[in-house]
Amino acid sequence: MKQSNLRNSTLLNEQFPTILIRFSEIGIKSPKTRKWLTRKLISHIEFILKNNGVEDFQIENRFSRIFVFSEETDKIVHLLSNFIPGIASISKVYECKTDFREITEKIREQFLERLRTHSTFAVKVKRTGKHPFSSVEIAADIGEFILDNTADSNIRVNLTDPEYYLYLEIREGLTYVYDQITKGLGGLPAGCQGKVLVIISGENEDIANILQLYKRGAITIIYSTIQVSQYSKGYQEAISKLLALQQNLKKTERVIFSKDKQFHVEEILDFYQKSQCLSIAMSKTIFEDISMKIPTTIPVFVPYLVENLKEEDISIFYD
Numbered sequence: 001m002k003q004s005n006l007r008n009s010t011l012l013n014e015q016f017p018t019i020l021i022r023f024s025e026i027g028i029k030s031p032k033t034r035k036w037l038t039r040k041l042i043s044h045i046e047f048i049l050k051n052n053g054v055e056d057f058q059i060e061n062r063f064s065r066i067f068v069f070s071e072e073t074d075k076i077v078h079l080l081s082n083f084i085p086g087i088a089s090i091s092k093v094y095e096c097k098t099d100f101r102e103i104t105e106k107i108r109e110q111f112l113e114r115l116r117t118h119s120t121f122a123v124k125v126k127r128t129g130k131h132p133f134s135s136v137e138i139a140a141d142i143g144e145f146i147l148d149n150t151a152d153s154n155i156r157v158n159l160t161d162p163e164y165y166l167y168l169e170i171r172e173g174l175t176y177v178y179d180q181i182t183k184g185l186g187g188l189p190a191g192c193q194g195k196v197l198v199i200i201s202g203e204n205e206d207i208a209n210i211l212q213l214y215k216r217g218a219i220t221i222i223y224s225t226i227q228v229s230q231y232s233k234g235y236q237e238a239i240s241k242l243l244a245l246q247q248n249l250k251k252t253e254r255v256i257f258s259k260d261k262q263f264h265v266e267e268i269l270d271f272y273q274k275s276q277c278l279s280i281a282m283s284k285t286i287f288e289d290i291s292m293k294i295p296t297t298i299p300v301f302v303p304y305l306v307e308n309l310k311e312e313d314i315s316i317f318y319d
Contacts (some may be wrong), residue, residue, distance in 0.1 A: 008180060011050040016073060017178070018049075018067050018092070018095050018176070019073055019080070019203040020065055020067055021065065021066040021090055022088045022090070022091075023041075023064065023065075023066075024085075024088070024184065024185075024187060024188070025176040026038060026086060026188070026316040026318075027064065034187050035141035037086070037188065037189050037192060038066070039103055040086070040189035040190070040191060040192050041066070041189040042059055044086070044190045044191065045066070045220060046239075048084055048245065049068075049079060051244070052079055053251075054072050054075060054079070056070060056072075057069060057070035058070070063174075064174070065171075073092050075173055077090050077092065080182075081182045082185070082316055083245055084190070085187040085188060086185075086189035086190070087184030088184050088185075089181050089184050090182045091180060091182065092180065093169070093177060094106050094110050094176070094177045095174060095175070095176055096174070096175055097174065098172070098173050098175045098179070102178065102280075103142070103168070103175050106177050107142070107145070109173055111177065112146070112149060112150060114179065115146055115164060116150050116152075116155065118163040119154070119155060119163055120155065120158035120162045120163045120164065121155060121162050121166060122157065122159050122166070123142045123165075123167045123168065124165055124167050124168070124171045125138050125142075125170065126167070126170070127170045128169075128170065129170075139168075142168065155236075157314060164179065166179055170199055171216055186215065188215075188216055190245065191217065191248040192217040192246070193217035193218045193219075194218065194277075195218070195275060195277040196220055196279050196280070197214050197220075197221050197223055197268070197271070197272045197275060197280045198213065198222055198223070198281045199207035199224075199225060199258070199268065199280065199286050200223070200224050200225070200283075201224070201226060202226065202230065202232075202235060203283050205283045205284075205285075206283060207242070207304075208313075209283060209303055210239070210242050210283055211221070211242060211314065213281055213311065214245065219245065219248045220242070220243070221275045221277060222239060222243065222255075222256045223258065223268055224263075225263050227258055236256070253275070254301040265293040268280075269295075269298075272298070279300065279301055280294065280298055280299070280300050281300070281301040281302070282301075283302070287300070287302045
């Protein structure tokens with residue numbers, strides 16, 4: 001990666017937005033744990049971006065935020081929001097000094113034309129650190145600037161239900177201006193919770209099960225109750241895509257493991273031990289068939305949370 005050249009590029013800073021990443025559950029952990037989880041998250045972001053052809057980028061961790069600098073902002077936002085757990089939300093932001101003149105100039109350059117296409121707007125300010133103004137004061141001043149510079153468009157302020165939001169995040173001497181917030185997967189960074197053996201049988205619930213565990217930081221090892229050839233091509237590809245997201249998996253673990261003949265619980269337990277897993281997860285259907293044969297010393301999860309996953313959360317792996 002040409003990281004140093006990219007970060008110092010005036011063209012990039014002026015013409016391309018920076019990607020701001022907000023933490024999910026990482027933010028409520030103790031300082032030591034938060035630092036460890038942040039490293040995990042950054043490492044996973046690098047892994048996913050490189051594996052998806054993003055070569056020229058730089059990641060910085062500052063102000064309890066992660067920033068990604070790249071010209072491929074749309075592609076990166078798509079990857080961050082759909083495939084990387086541990087992220088609460090993402091915004092494409094324009095950075096400037098915390099100076100009213102610089103902030104308004106950035107708004108003039110990047111947002112005034114967008115504002116003119118809407119009938120109502122509101123300015124929302126989030127402030128960290130000490131400043132000689134309050135969030136309400138700066139929001140009012142920015143709103144007045146927008147009205148003065150869009151008088152020809154008849155746009156007006158609506159603080160309760162605006163058609164357009166302009167956001168300012170002021171963090172000490174730097175301000176980030178943006179108008180969109182993209183929701184992330186939430187959860188914990190991938191690979192922070194150890195290995196879980198997931199037993200699959202061809203149900204859509206299997207995909208949701210693996211995705212839910214992935215979002216909770218687990219490394220998923222897959223064992224199939226039937227031969228892989230019996231699965232549809234779409235199902236196999238969905239499983240493969242989920243496994244490809246996990247940088248902690250060894251090459252031999254990035255496949256669906258199954259026996260040629262009908263499986264036995266003993267084979268699953270042997271595979272569980274050899275893979276050094278910490279628990280077993282399965283669908284409700286499989287649980288009803290084999291739960292009584294699994295020793296009580298092994299934690300077994302039947303994630304009912306998969307029922308709350310939206311269809312689009314799963315369908316993206318069938319594309």
